[in-house]
Amino acid sequence: MWGYLTLLPLFLALWAIAGVWIVFAIAVANRSVNLTQGFPYISICGSYPPQSCIFSQVLNVGAALAAWICVVRYHQLRDWGVGRRLNQLTLWFGLICVLGTSIVGNFQEKNQKPTHLVGAFFAFVSGNIYFWLQLVLSWRMKSLPQPGEPWLRLLRLSLCGLCSLLIVAMIVLHHWPLRSASAACEWALAMLLFALFGLFAVDFADLDGCALCLRPRPGLQPPPASATPSLASPTSSQLQLSRALSPHLPHSGAGSGPEPPGGPQEEPPGVSPPRPDGLGLRLTPAPEPGGHAEPARSRHPLPACPCLCSEGAQEARAQPSFCP
Template identity: 35%
Template sequence: MTAWIVLPVSLSAFSITGIWIVYAMAVMNHHVCPVENWTYNVTCSEETARKGFPKTCCTLQDIPLISKCGSYPPESCLFSLIGNVGAFMVVMVCMLRYAQVIEHSHRCWINTSALVSGCINALGLVMVGNFQVDHAKSLHYVGAGVAFPAGLLFVCLQCVLTYRIAETALDYWMAHVRVALSAGALVSLILSGVFFIHESFVLQHAAAICEWVFTVVILVYYGTFTYEFGAVNSDTMMAALVQRSHHQGSGVIMGSHGLGKSTAMGCGGRSLKSPGGSSTSTHLNCNPESTAML
């Protein structure tokens, strides 16, 4: 077990807790209507609700989309903080996962694509967090249009990688859990987009709920990397770089042992370390006698 297991847990806990605090602040400041409210009006007279109590008259502008909850101060300040810190933690998780897969299975285009999509997701989160929808709508929508699909692509690619490098029954169980989370994220994102393009109050409200579901599911998915990060140590990144050089410099020798086929399929040969284990990979420790035998 290593301290790196704290990273994905912190990402999930910090982000999920943070966005719900933003929602609570927006409701109490009368900036959005509660998520349980399904009654909307075309216009509302000036409201006389007491300070600190939810709105009682709601229009289309008061639908509790995540972005809408973080549009106005003081909750917009916390929303920006969550977007920036969360994006940084996403990049860290993506880089560690990328290095760990290389350490375990050599290089593969799926792993590289997952790293790129994860970083694009983080970039979109920065834009969403810092350009509020009511003040910089175009930039905000660009960020959301980048962050949501990139995040979905990242989790789908990680499902494939989890199956590719699974060795134990627990590894396959984790892969099944991630497939279920990815399916939930896909369905909720599609429904959110379909509902959002309609002007119906009910469908707009349903789009907001689907957006919340998608966001929470993706963040829970990031938290599942705690399972693999128990095997990460301070040498994982360096080991990945060394293995990349070793793989590039000895491709012919590796190909003669039948690893070329698995590389063409997406990932190279496996090491002796399970994703959820904590033992050190042994394929990097080549002694002179082994080299002479080759």
């Protein structure tokens, strides 16, 4: 069973490809572009209403989906042991590509041509560099998992090389000028970049989902307990339980809990290691066939303690998800 993270790249590719061709069809139908005078650029098709509204919406939604894919891919590579600097550099090129896509959709060529051209440069060039870096990571780091068939590497290599050739050809043909040929290169380049994003579905096939984790800084005091414990949420009840148990727990360091029996427990594979503060993304591996994925457990679980000193703590103790 494919998770929603597997379907996300496929949806992006289908959404973007179908969206730009619908814009082209509307532009031809209402004669905003004349095919007898030459094949139009994507931007020309999306410069006139009503298709300009659809064009902006398609690219904005596509940019949001692409940004989410880049972030998930960043955390996946981090869990696989990719170096922080190279991984962050790859992420930044992906996000610049996303920004350029949004600029292209919101600043049409007819209304704001210089800004539109800057966005197109970011989208095409940074997007191509992003996928080249992804390919370099898979070739240089032999220890990385290689999902999918072996020929997928060659397919990605071919698509990245073709994208680079199309970028050069598009610029050269535009200045000759052979505008129709340059526009055809632009359409082919956009389709290939959408297809490369869609191929991330193979890499995300082993992921079942993800969760956003907020981690407070060490030494910060927890928020005050609710004045009415009976109406407290599960999160506030858990905080009350932790405060009730804290006087009875030994402290081995700032903010650290008791050592579990048998030594420290390791995180399950595919789960991001906890960090002292900030915001993180926890990826959940897909369950094995015929089995179930184990839920991620805390590194320092609270031991059972008979000393429940407050009504809020007793209510929290009754929650099976916090204290089994």
